[in-house]
Amino acid sequence: MRSRLLSLKMVLNLSRCVTVVNSPNFAMVHKVAIVGGGSWGSALSVIVGESVESKKHLFDTTVKLWLLREEVNGGEDLAELINRQHENVKYLPGIQLPKNIVASSDIALCVGDADILIMAVPQQFLAKTCENIVGKIKPTAIAVTTIKGIEVDEKRNMCVSSVIIQKILNIPVAALNGANIAPEVAEKHFCEATIGVQREQDGELLKQVFNIPTFHVNVVRDLQTVEYCGALKNVVAFAAGLVDGLKFGTNTKSAVIRIGFLEMINFIKQFVGEPSMETFHESCGIADLIATCFSGRNRKVCEAFVKGGRTIEELEKELLGGQKLQGPYTAAQIYIALERRGLVDKYPLITTVHKICSQQWEPKMLIEILCSQK
Amino acid sequence: MRSRLLSLKMVLNLSRCVTVVNSPNFAMVHKVAIVGGGSWGSALSVIVGESVESKKHLFDTTVKLWLLREEVNGGEDLAELINRQHENVKYLPGIQLPKNIVASSDIALCVGDADILIMAVPQQFLAKTCENIVGKIKPTAIAVTTIKGIEVDEKRNMCVSSVIIQKILNIPVAALNGANIAPEVAEKHFCEATIGVQREQDGELLKQVFNIPTFHVNVVRDLQTVEYCGALKNVVAFAAGLVDGLKFGTNTKSAVIRIGFLEMINFIKQFVGEPSMETFHESCGIADLIATCFSGRNRKVCEAFVKGGRTIEELEKELLGGQKLQGPYTAAQIYIALERRGLVDKYPLITTVHKICSQQWEPKMLIEILCSQK
Numbered sequence: 001m002r003s004r005l006l007s008l009k010m011v012l013n014l015s016r017c018v019t020v021v022n023s024p025n026f027a028m029v030h031k032v033a034i035v036g037g038g039s040w041g042s043a044l045s046v047i048v049g050e051s052v053e054s055k056k057h058l059f060d061t062t063v064k065l066w067l068l069r070e071e072v073n074g075g076e077d078l079a080e081l082i083n084r085q086h087e088n089v090k091y092l093p094g095i096q097l098p099k100n101i102v103a104s105s106d107i108a109l110c111v112g113d114a115d116i117l118i119m120a121v122p123q124q125f126l127a128k129t130c131e132n133i134v135g136k137i138k139p140t141a142i143a144v145t146t147i148k149g150i151e152v153d154e155k156r157n158m159c160v161s162s163v164i165i166q167k168i169l170n171i172p173v174a175a176l177n178g179a180n181i182a183p184e185v186a187e188k189h190f191c192e193a194t195i196g197v198q199r200e201q202d203g204e205l206l207k208q209v210f211n212i213p214t215f216h217v218n219v220v221r222d223l224q225t226v227e228y229c230g231a232l233k234n235v236v237a238f239a240a241g242l243v244d245g246l247k248f249g250t251n252t253k254s255a256v257i258r259i260g261f262l263e264m265i266n267f268i269k270q271f272v273g274e275p276s277m278e279t280f281h282e283s284c285g286i287a288d289l290i291a292t293c294f295s296g297r298n299r300k301v302c303e304a305f306v307k308g309g310r311t312i313e314e315l316e317k318e319l320l321g322g323q324k325l326q327g328p329y330t331a332a333q334i335y336i337a338l339e340r341r342g343l344v345d346k347y348p349l350i351t352t353v354h355k356i357c358s359q360q361w362e363p364k365m366l367i368e369i370l371c372s373q374k
Numbered sequence: 375m376r377s378r379l380l381s382l383k384m385v386l387n388l389s390r391c392v393t394v395v396n397s398p399n400f401a402m403v404h405k406v407a408i409v410g411g412g413s414w415g416s417a418l419s420v421i422v423g424e425s426v427e428s429k430k431h432l433f434d435t436t437v438k439l440w441l442l443r444e445e446v447n448g449g450e451d452l453a454e455l456i457n458r459q460h461e462n463v464k465y466l467p468g469i470q471l472p473k474n475i476v477a478s479s480d481i482a483l484c485v486g487d488a489d490i491l492i493m494a495v496p497q498q499f500l501a502k503t504c505e506n507i508v509g510k511i512k513p514t515a516i517a518v519t520t521i522k523g524i525e526v527d528e529k530r531n532m533c534v535s536s537v538i539i540q541k542i543l544n545i546p547v548a549a550l551n552g553a554n555i556a557p558e559v560a561e562k563h564f565c566e567a568t569i570g571v572q573r574e575q576d577g578e579l580l581k582q583v584f585n586i587p588t589f590h591v592n593v594v595r596d597l598q599t600v601e602y603c604g605a606l607k608n609v610v611a612f613a614a615g616l617v618d619g620l621k622f623g624t625n626t627k628s629a630v631i632r633i634g635f636l637e638m639i640n641f642i643k644q645f646v647g648e649p650s651m652e653t654f655h656e657s658c659g660i661a662d663l664i665a666t667c668f669s670g671r672n673r674k675v676c677e678a679f680v681k682g683g684r685t686i687e688e689l690e691k692e693l694l695g696g697q698k699l700q701g702p703y704t705a706a707q708i709y710i711a712l713e714r715r716g717l718v719d720k721y722p723l724i725t726t727v728h729k730i731c732s733q734q735w736e737p738k739m740l741i742e743i744l745c746s747q748k
Contacts, residue, residue, distance in 0.1 A: 179628035190744050191625035192632065213745040216629075250665045251565035254553035255590075258566065258661040265655075277651065281639075287632040290664060291624045370564050371587040 031060040032209055033110050035129060036120030037067025037082070037103060042092040043186035044120055044146065047215045049098025051208070058208055065103045066110035079103040095186040108136045116142055116209055118176075119165060122324075123149035126161055130168035143173045144195070144206055148230035149326060152333045156340060158271065160227040172199055174206050175223055177230040178283035179291035188214045194284035195219045196226030218282055225275040226284045228268050231330050233289040236260030238327030238353050241298030242366050245306035255370065256349065257293050261286065263347050271337060301325055306363045328357035348373060405434040406583055407484050409503060410494030411441025411456070411477060416466040417560040418494055418520065421589045423472025425582070432582055439477045440484035453477040469560040482510045490516055490583055492550075493539060496698075497523035500535055504542035517547045518569070518580055522604035523700060526707045530714060532645065534601040546573055548580050549597055551604040552657035553665035562588045568658035569593045570600030592656055599649040600658045602642050605704050607663040610634030612701030612727050615672030616740050619680035629744065631667050634723050635660065641721065645711060675699055680737045702731035722747060 032052055034041050045065050052059035070078040072090050082088055082103040086096055104110050111117055111133050121129050126147055147161040162173040178193030185191060193210065195217055197203045203219035211217040220226065239260060243253045261280070268275050279285055292298070301315045310318075312328045331354040338344045344351050352369045355361040406426055408415050419439050426433035444452040446464050456462055456477035460470055478484050485491055485507050495503050500521055521535040536547040552567030559565060567584065569591055571577045577593035585591040594600065613634060617627045635654070642649050653659055666672070675689045684692075686702045705728040712718045718725050726743045729735040 179625050179632070181623065181625055184623040184625040187623075189622045189626050190629060190741055192629045216747065248563050249555065249558040249561075250668050251553050251555055251558040252563050254661040254665040254668075255564060255566045255657065257664055258553070258655070258657060261660065262655060281632070281636060283629065283632060286635065286660060287628040290631055291628040294624050294628075294668065367564055373590065 026058070026205070028115075029056075029060050030058060030115040030205070031062070031064075031113050032116045032118065033064040033066065033114035034101075034118045034120055035066045035107075035111065035133075036122075037065050037078075037088060037091065038120070038122070039088075039091040039182045039186075040146065041065065041067070041118075041120035042088040042095070042097065043180075043182040044118060044210075045097055045101045046095065046186050046188065047210055047212060048118065049101045051210055051212045051215075053098065053100055054212070055208055058205070061100045063098075063101050064110040064114065065101050066107050067103060067105060069105035077105070079105050092182075092186055095183075107132055111137050111141075113138065114141055116144065116206070117171075118209070119143055119145045119147055119161065121147065123147050123151070123161065127164055127168065130165055134168060137169065137171070139171070141169075141171050142202055142206070143169065143171055144176050144209070145173055145227070146176045148177060148227070148234070150228070150231040150330055150333050152336050156336065158333070158337055160224070160231065162223060162227055172202060173223070174198065174202055175227045175230070176206075176210065176217075177226050177288060179287035180283075181291055181295050185215070190214050190216075192216045192218070192283035192287060194226055194279070194282040196223035196279070196284070197221055198223050220276065220279050220282060222276050222279045224272045225268055225279040226282075228272055229264060229280070229284050229288065231326070232264040232267060232334070232350075233260075233292050234326040235331045235334065235350050235353050236264065236289060236327075237292040237295075237298045238302065238325060238331065238357070239349055239366060240293035241302030241327075242306065242353075242356065242363050244299040245302035245304075246364060246367065248367065252367070252370075253293070256366075257289060259370070260349050261289060263349050264289070267334070267347065267350070270341075270343070297323075298325065298327070302363075311359070312357055327353065331357055400432070400579070402489075403430075403434050404432060404489040404579070405436075405438075405487050406490045406492065407438040407440065407488035408475075408492045408494055409440050409481075409485065409507075410496075411439050411452075411462060411465065412494070412496065413462075413465040413556045413560075414520065415439065415441070415492075415494035416462040416469070416471065417554075417556040418492060418584075419471055419475045420469065420560050420562065421584055421586060422492065423475045425584055425586045425589075427472065427474055428586070429582055432579070435474045437472075437475050438484040438488065439475050440481050441477060441479060443479035451479070453479050466556075466560055469557075481506055485511050485515075487512065488515055490518065490580070491545075492583070493517055493519045493521055493535065495521065497521050497525070497535065501538055501542065504539055508542060511543065511545070513545070515543075515545050516576055516580070517543065517545055518550050518583070519547060519601070520550045522551060522601070522608070524602070524605040524704055524707050526710050530710065532707070532711055534598070534605065536597060536601055546576060547597070548572065548576055549601045549604070550580075550584065550591075551600050551662060553661035554657075555665055555669050559589070564588050564590075566590045566592070566657035566661060568600055568653070568656040570597035570653070570658070571595055572597050594650065594653050594656060596650050596653040598646045599642055599653040600656075602646055603638060603654070603658050603662065605700070606638040606641060606708070606724075607634075607666050608700040609705045609708065609724050609727050610638065610663060610701075611666040611669075611672045612676065612699060612705065612731070613723055613740060614667035615676030615701075616680065616727075616730065616737050618673040619676035619678075620738060620741065622741065626741070626744075627667070630723065630740075631663060633744070635663060637721050637723050638663070641708070641724070644715075644717070671697075672699065672701070676737075685733070686731055701727065705731055
């Protein structure tokens, strides 16, 4: 009995200790850094800059924005130019960044004193970026990932960005996701987003980092659903783009979105864990799906793809200036997981996107598959 | 005890009797009639005509289509013209109707021998149409309403079309609803729909009336949710149209659709009964909502409305040739119900649509209300 009591006390002490180390303290002023100064990181800086400025009791008003060293306008350093002009002329031209955003290409300087690290680098650079900052961050820091993607690792396990961050940095991670097309976020058109947290106690502080009248944040304790929705919706959006490309109308597109939404829900139930159904009705679920399916990027590439003659990669380079559609890559990753579990037949839409993207099937097969479902 | 047994026997006999009278019989061949030959009824006739033609064991292949007597092309009877040309030149020009669709303006002739009555008249003519056919239909007939609208009657009770039909005709009623914009249905672009039934045993037969490879039908036993979704989505779509009119983008529109979707769910929970959450993920729920929010009609009227100077009614006449948007009318009806129960504050989107449509508020108030929500 005594030893059980002792061990219970040890657990309590340990948990208290963890709480002290990792819990947000509302009496202190938190420093925020954004890691990634592309169009998405810069758009987020508009929101975060305004938000922390209005909450001086909670946040240091200076927000550091890390970006890769890059020269623009014939030799000027992009970070220096941002700090002088308050505009990211390369990745978010025409948008005034708040004056409390301070850009730098020195990653140690940016993250060294941050309590909250907002991760906004492209997915393919995430692991490398995390490795670069190991040992340079506060042990009490919390990360918020805004990166949407699924990778299958060498052991064929699925990884989302929070898993990669946590593995390398060993700090608590939350995820922000929602119907947030970057240019519209930057212009402060009203929108919503969802933060998925692992730990209840992080919710309110992280919400306050972003929440302003034109950017409403809801917090859910369902991190994985928030992240997987963000990745899976790109597959459905590619199918929606094919509908546009094939010149079908709103009825077909709405059906594709609905079927895709159900496949997203089923996939998360089967592969990830027991999601809260309400999370799918948050901005990260149905709203982000709708926004992505009706944003111009998918239509543009899919229309050209349906005409034939070029691969997705060629079209991305040509039409999106190197930006990625994500859908085809995610579909390929998901397909590996489905095949492994013998579940390909249960996900006709995701499977069809993969077969079409990998040029095993013609684009018009999408309609045939839809019509042939029972 | 004996009297309880006796009464139980009576109930069993009664229920068996009702079953005999009103249950579909799969051994017999059913006659189908469509009541209403506007653009929607004509579009449905394309689907139903093809469907019954391919299921001769279940259906008489002749489908009667009732429409109001009307003269076109300088004196020709529209019904006769349809039967000669297999095209509804007035309401669905350019679409070939199946040859097994037989139009007539004689309502008694159309409905007299029908086992399944598909109701497709505009909502404002529904009660009158039903009164016209009382006593002229088979007592074993089943109605399928495809009419979307909510009315508040003189006792301030909400009525949907199934309630009106059942009250007047006293036959079982089901409802068909989905992401089904009429011209696209007529062109047989792939789409989906939902049938809500009161009685399990009607589901399969009614599904077979409509289900073809390009028009997939799911059946749910949740009639009221199917109907209320069909009416409520028009209110949300009006708000989505305002977002377009105010020149906000996809993020704001997706947020409005999401918030509206939640208000639809809550309204049905509070006012109608215990819905199955899965019904909201059927075509009648989220898919129809998306299709209506992105169809051109709302945008067209709302853009002109936001510019100011004209009422909704004037714009409907001018831009939609007299067709109705439904959203403003439904919002007004819902607002009566909300006010009566002191629930206006819980439905900010529906309330805002009503206030804007009734010109109590400026259109831009929509954005202010969204930003001010907690």
